[in-house]
Amino acid sequence: MKRTIPRILILTVIALALAGCYESASVTRHEPGVYKGEQDPLVNKLANDDGLREQLDQRFDGQRDR
């Protein structure tokens, strides 16, 4: 019994150490001149959603003198 606890501790430490060495494939790495941040869903939406486009154009009428 005396040795059980340290052994568990050692195993835990090893497990943690190994986990710490794991490298995620999705981590942001800097590449000069390239945006590597989170993708903004708005970028796609603006590019592809004609409805939104039309909505924005109509909304612009509010800025006219009327």
Next chain:
Amino acid sequence: MKLIRKQTDNSSNKAARGSAFDRRTFLKRSGVTAGAAAVAGSVPLGMMRRVEAQTASGSRNRNVEVKRTVCSHCSVGCGSIAHVENGVWVGQEPDFESPLNMGAHCAKGAALRYHGMSEKRVRYPMKLVDGQWKRLSWQQAVDEIGDQFLKIREESGPDSVWWCGSSKANNEGSYLQRKFAAFWGTNNMDHQARICHSTTVAGVANTWGYGAMTNSYNDMHKCKSMLFVGSNAAEAHPVAMHHILRGKENGAKMIVVDPRLTRTAAHADQYLRLRPGSDVAFIWGLLWHIFENGWEDTQYINQRVYGMDKIREEVANWDPATCTEVTGVPEEEMRQAAQTLAENRPGTIVWCMGGTQHHIGNNNTRAYCVLQLALGNVGKSGGGANIFRGHDNVQGATDVGPNCQTLPGYYGLSDGAWKHWARVWDVDYDWLKNRFDNEGEYDSGDGTLARPMNIPGIAVSRWIDGILEDPENLSQRDNIRAVFFQGHAVNSQTRGPEMKKAVEKLDLVVISDPYPTHLAVMSERKNGVYLLPTCTQFEQSGSVTASNRSIQWREKVIDPMYESKPDAAILHLFAGKFGFADKMFKHISVDDSGLPSPEDTLREINQGTWTIGYTGQSPERLKLHAENRHTFDTTTLVAKGGPCDGETYGLPWPCWGTPEMKHPGTHILYDTSKPVSQGGLTFRARFGTEHEGNNILAEGSYGKNSDLEDGYPEFSYAMLRRLGWHTELTPYELDVIAWVAGQLPEKPAGSASQSYVAQFRDRESEVLDAVNWKTDLSGGIQRVAIAHECSPFGNAKARAIVWTFPDQVPLHREPLYTARYELVSKYPTFEDRKSVWRVPNRYASIQETDYSGDYPLIFTSGRLVEYEGGGEETRSMKWLAELQQEMFVEINPADANDRGIQDNQWVWLEGPEGGHIKIRAMITDRVGRGVVWTPYHFGGWFQGEDLLDRYPEGSAPYIRGEACNTATTYGYDPVTQMQETKSTLCQIKAA
């Protein structure tokens, strides 16, 4: 796209980095400490509340209610859309559909949502006990205050409590404020219109009938010329500038006349720098050129104006050299301005506080009107007198609210007026009369004696004199011993040190306001101050009248915050305490929360306010306009199609007759090119039919399609009978007329048979004949007049001279404290007056001393765009407070150098009555040499001391500073008690 010419990189870079020196950088720099303090607690409350709202609803953006409200910060009437989620105001959107602002806002309007998250509010009733603020329940507060008021009433009479209402109350709240004072039994009730446009209302109404803006902001799209005198629209009415600049883009010539080169002047075609207080001289100087060159509209004057000959005689004294000598405006500039106005008609004139706040304010406003009459500009689209009012509902509160000199609707205070309103209120006239002090008679002002019920009360500009003056000199039994302020900033009134003394002398001070206000902290009082938490307009619904007389319905955005209550609910509580709630709210239902119905209140206003046609704007019609606001044209304000087809937005008064009559409202006053039924009008026959043997009715001018093709007096039953039109009255209408005439004991129930009323139809009876378009509660007389396309109020000439005023012809008189003392002998002020509205008015006795040696600088004041009025509310709104962090004085570089004053340095500004304020110097050419200017929105300091410790904990505004009026001086208009704030003296020295 090659549209834009490239500008020099040099200047643009400079600007972007903020190295160019301007007012903003000045203030940002000077306000670092205040900013840092605010950053400390900068987790936005709105953020927290937003999260609360979303947590309650589970996730984002469901359950969003859309409410439509109207900005409460000026009289333009900007609509705003509020998004409310679970009771929290989470979003503000532009109201593109509003024809008044089309979504636009200034700094204040774009920050409206802050009202829903303000942490600086008075949260519960409080009283000051030995210098500490102690929390009370509403019941305790009402009982304690009520008992003390009743005791004062017992000892000194009802006139010893002075009530202050508000231009920021809606029509219903302000109307109930006036009605409440009547039921309490006093005329000592007033509001900030007194110190805003009272001289306009009196001067303009006495010239052509109604004392309101004749056209509208929108109509300025059609102007050919625009003359601004003492109006800084870019800061005081920013959204009006949208319409003004559109007018300018359409080709209008814009002239700005002001002691300062204002932000409005920056957009003008011509800017004239005027010496403060020389407006009459300036206008007569323009008219000199107009008469000299024959530029006046002779036909218009002959048909529609009386007394222009007397004006000509006075104007002859104002040749170019004399005018320049008094006003400081170069001769050639004067001629050019006169020519611009003559060659670009129709043109409008705009004036604001720069013109009204003078001890000769009524002369100024009448001179402006006379200029427009001479040019034939009144009653025309693109012309008129576009008098920009101040607060959001100052027009409405003037029309139907708390005024010391009149009952709602400008009925005055005669017995006839009281009887009219007693009929509308359905109370016994004798009961009402007995509520007043009937023990004595007092000087009514013209030397005759009258009872207090018939004497105007003490004005908002003079309540301090009601406290301090020897009671022997007052036209009432005793001094004012208690005050009740509901929505007013005392730091907007002059003579700070005397005000402090007055407040300290009072038995009791009650402040019903969303914020503590300067009044709560300015005195050394340790006891006897009560704070009652009161709602803003976003916590209640009701109607609000914009400057152009359009009435809009506000929806309630959020429930009352903390423990606050709407004005009307608070008045209802006190009416209950005083025992007249049943009578006062006889025809106004009160809901479970104690709130009197705004709809019922508006209907009661509709039923009584015939004089100004506040009768057709039922709550139902106003709500229909709000729903269909997108159908209204943004220039003519007329609806094209839809359920409001042909009506004018907000049914601008006069909207004659009953709501059922469907009058479309009157966009442009006195416009004879339209039939009266379509919003046309003539000048009002308010002053009789002749003067000194001359006919003063219109000659050869009448409204389109009018059955009377000449001038005519106001309509009465007698007149209908003479014309044979009385047969067109319905039996019910005739029945009501008979009741008003005292011929029937009971108010008619709603229908009457032809045979029953036949007995009255042709009866020649003086009492029946005397019932007129103002007192006929059926609206029948108005209906019949309009069926014949006649104006119910008659068709007269406008009068260029007002024989009932101290100066029949408007005269230039030097300010009481003038820097040009050598001019006093030629243009002296009035003699002292023993009693004007219950208090003495001093004039010559002040002017007899020359103060210009020790106090050589002319001191004038004005507006900043971020703040409103006394500023307690807007200085408590973080988004605004951040933008203007310190009180300052604008001083010309020459005057600063003469005094060794550096930019941004602390200085003392001292007025000739000893009031002094510690503020920052801002050195700028915006003001001319010899003139200094301060904003008037600051408070919470007094003569060098920050009063932070005296506010209830956590309720002090973010930004505090000296009130400029601590240093302003005595001076009151003899007609309206308007205070002189725009032309006094001061000295400035380094602090």
Next chain:
Amino acid sequence: MARMKFLCDADRCIECNGCVTACKNVNEVPWGVNRRRVVTLNDGLPGEKSISVACMHCTDAPCAAVCPVDCFYTTDDGIVLHDKDLCIGCGYCFYACPFGAPQFPKTEAFGVRGKMDKCTFCAGGPDGDGSEEEFTKYGANRISEGKLPACAEMCATKALLAGDADMVADIYRERVMRRGGRPQTWGWSQAYGEG
């Protein structure tokens, strides 16, 4: 392809600060951070002009060019946005920007700089559109709701315009024609080139 732009018509700008508080209102930026400001030239003198300034969402944004961690990205319509998780608060962008747009809120004691904050054209940031995280970091995402920047939508005189460049230019061209005289569109060519 549409291109989103700001235009401030200096002949209409009255320095009322409506744009500034509209921005504070919808984005709830803290005291001391001003994504938008009004700058006045010749203050108090004849010829006084005011212009409302914020990030202009430049065509070749200098901020993005100098950013050492490349935290900027641009939508197809030219809205320049950035990821605060990448930003290191170095301040290079502030020096590069001709409009002084980037702001650095004080988030810690001793004035240590926080992440850069700037106008997003009311288009939020990379976190999920309309999410709480996005609002906290970047403020409102009105674009995703079909609305345009609040500053322009609430401008008192419609001096500040925001939207599709062609539509903005049409309005402005019409005004200039009616007025006659020289265009007053400070910053436009600097931000968007001559095109």
